[in-house]
Amino acid sequence: MTYHRHSKAVTRGPRWHSIRMAVLERDGFVCRSCGKGGRLEVDHVKPVRSHPELSFDPANLQALCTSCHTRKTRLECGHKPASDDRLKWRQAVAELAAKSNRAKRI
Numbered sequence: 001m002t003y004h005r006h007s008k009a010v011t012r013g014p015r016w017h018s019i020r021m022a023v024l025e026r027d028g029f030v031c032r033s034c035g036k037g038g039r040l041e042v043d044h045v046k047p048v049r050s051h052p053e054l055s056f057d058p059a060n061l062q063a064l065c066t067s068c069h070t071r072k073t074r075l076e077c078g079h080k081p082a083s084d085d086r087l088k089w090r091q092a093v094a095e096l097a098a099k100s101n102r103a104k105r106i
């Protein structure tokens with residue numbers, strides 16, 4: 001993904017792996033933005049490209065789910081966030097999915 005190009009050098013090293021785990025543990029394995037668990041990524045609050053000295057600073061790192069992370073990274077790269085309609089649609093789909101999951105459990 002081209003969005004992540006700037007942090008490649010950081011997230012490739014072995015040092016990153018231990019810091020990544022420490023941050024996920026600190027944040028309780030949930031997304032700091034929406035509170036969901038599941039697949040999480042560790043985000044640089046201040047981007048690596050502008051603040052390389054903070055690359056391994058836990059205070060500059062947070063756990064984010066993939067969708068919050070993608071949204072944030074897009075904003076940083078100057079893209080517009082998804083439109084309102086699109087967000088509503090996504091929410092409706094998520095609600096439907098939650099409902100059918102609940103139905104399956106019963």
Ligand SMILES: [Zn+2]
Pocket residue numbers: 031032033034035036064065066067068069
């Ligand atoms: Zn999230």
